[in-house]
Amino acid sequence: MTLGQSGRWLTGIGLLLLGGVYVRALAFTPVELHQGPAQKIFYVHVPAAWSAMLAMGLVGLASILFLLVRDVRYDRFAAASAEVGTVFACVMLTTGPLWAKPVWGTWWTWDARLTLTLMLFFIFIGYQLLRGAVTDPALRARYAAVVGICGLVLLPFIHLSVYLFRTLHPQPIVLKPSAPSAPPEMVATLLLSVGVFTLLYVGFVVQRYALGGAGRDA
Amino acid sequence: MPPNAPYMVAAYIVTAAILVGYAIALARRSRRSRDS
Numbered sequence: 001m002t003l004g005q006s007g008r009w010l011t012g013i014g015l016l017l018l019g020g021v022y023v024r025a026l027a028f029t030p031v032e033l034h035q036g037p038a039q040k041i042f043y044v045h046v047p048a049a050w051s052a053m054l055a056m057g058l059v060g061l062a063s064i065l066f067l068l069v070r071d072v073r074y075d076r077f078a079a080a081s082a083e084v085g086t087v088f089a090c091v092m093l094t095t096g097p098l099w100a101k102p103v104w105g106t107w108w109t110w111d112a113r114l115t116l117t118l119m120l121f122f123i124f125i126g127y128q129l130l131r132g133a134v135t136d137p138a139l140r141a142r143y144a145a146v147v148g149i150c151g152l153v154l155l156p157f158i159h160l161s162v163y164l165f166r167t168l169h170p171q172p173i174v175l176k177p178s179a180p181s182a183p184p185e186m187v188a189t190l191l192l193s194v195g196v197f198t199l200l201y202v203g204f205v206v207q208r209y210a211l212g213g214a215g216r217d218a
Numbered sequence: 219m220p221p222n223a224p225y226m227v228a229a230y231i232v233t234a235a236i237l238v239g240y241a242i243a244l245a246r247r248s249r250r251s252r253d254s
Contacts (some may be wrong), residue, residue, distance in 0.1 A: 004248050011241050018237065022230060031220075038222040041229040048233065080232060087240045090222040091233050102222035202235060207244045 003125060004210035017196040021189070024141030031190045041099040043189055049117070053155055054201060055085025056120060057191035060152020061126070063145035075141040078148050080208035083216075084201055086124040087127035093121055104168060112165035117160045123151040 019091045025043040025141040032039035037217045057079045096114070108114065127147045157164075165195035175191065177187035180187045202214075 008248070011244070015238060015241060018234070022234075036220050036222050037226040042228060044233040077249060084240075089238050094232045094236070095229040098225045098232070102225050147254060203224050204240065204244065207248060211244070211247055218252075 002210065004207055007203050007205075007207030007210060009208060010199060011213045012203075014196055014200035014203050017199065021196050023191045024192060025123065025189050027184050030183065032075060032186075035103050038099055038102045041095050041192045045092060045095040045099060046190060047193040048088045048095060051088040051201045052085050052092050052120065052124075052193050053158065055081045055088060055149040055205075056124070056148075056197065057155055057157070058156075059085065059148040063148030063152070066145050071136075074140065075144070076212040077205070077209055078144065080205045082124055082127045082131075082144075082148065083208055084204040086121075086128065087204070088197070088201065089117075089121045089124050092117065109168055111162040111167045111169060113158065113167050113169035115150060116161050120151065120154055120158060123147065123154065 021043065025040050029040070029043070031037060050108050059081045060079040062074040062081065066078065076217070096117075100109070101107050127144060130147055131140055134143055159172075161167060163167055173182050174187065182190070
């Protein structure tokens with residue numbers, strides 16, 4: 001089985017499991033008392049944010065490794081991860097406002113978490129634009145690596161922004177020192193969804209990496 | 219239907235559309251690169 005075929009299998013399984021996440025979230029997870037059904041957006045928004053940040057984290061690490069050892073496979077991986085991260089960032093930035101409108105009464109507010117997340121999206125877009133604009137592969141890889149490392153540096157600020165600044169955005173439910181602040185059924189659905197989104201990330205990246213190896217734009 | 223349920227439905231549809239759409243786009247690009 002080729003790399004591309006493995007990626008397609010992983011993606012297919014991930015999409016089937018995404019259907020399972022929808023069924024579990026909609027039919028077998030309790031409705032939150034104050035927010036109502038809109039709270040269930042959480043089960044796609046948070047995993048999408050996780051995948052986007054995982055993607056940027058790995059872009060940054062691959063970029064550092066590329067600059068250290070100059071192995072073009074790291075650059076190819078970073079390019080694949082950045083494209084996939086852009087997709088998950090799109091999911092994050094569309095589902096977030098769809099939750100905010102009924103709960104906050106506004107689609108968007110310039111609070112620290114939202115603004116930094118939008119910056120992450122712009123770094124993803126800038127990364128793609130830069131790769132498209134520079135024709136020399138060696139220069140393209142070096143410039144892109146610098147942008148990738150900037151994205152990596154942004155990640156801790158995004159995670160800590162809800163602690164460092166006064167913000168409307170809810171604080172972490174699971175990724176925090178104390179126990180999860182949600183009922184076990186909700187946490188189980190969230191963790192299942194995070195697992196499925198991570199599988200989709202892997203499937204997409206494997207496919208995109210294989211495309212880069214087939215001589216297409218990296 | 220509860221008042222804010224349409225927002226949830228929209229979010230789930232948008233998520234599926236983006237992820238399935240990207241999966242289809244990747245599969246088509248892969249087929250094109252094999253053909254060429």
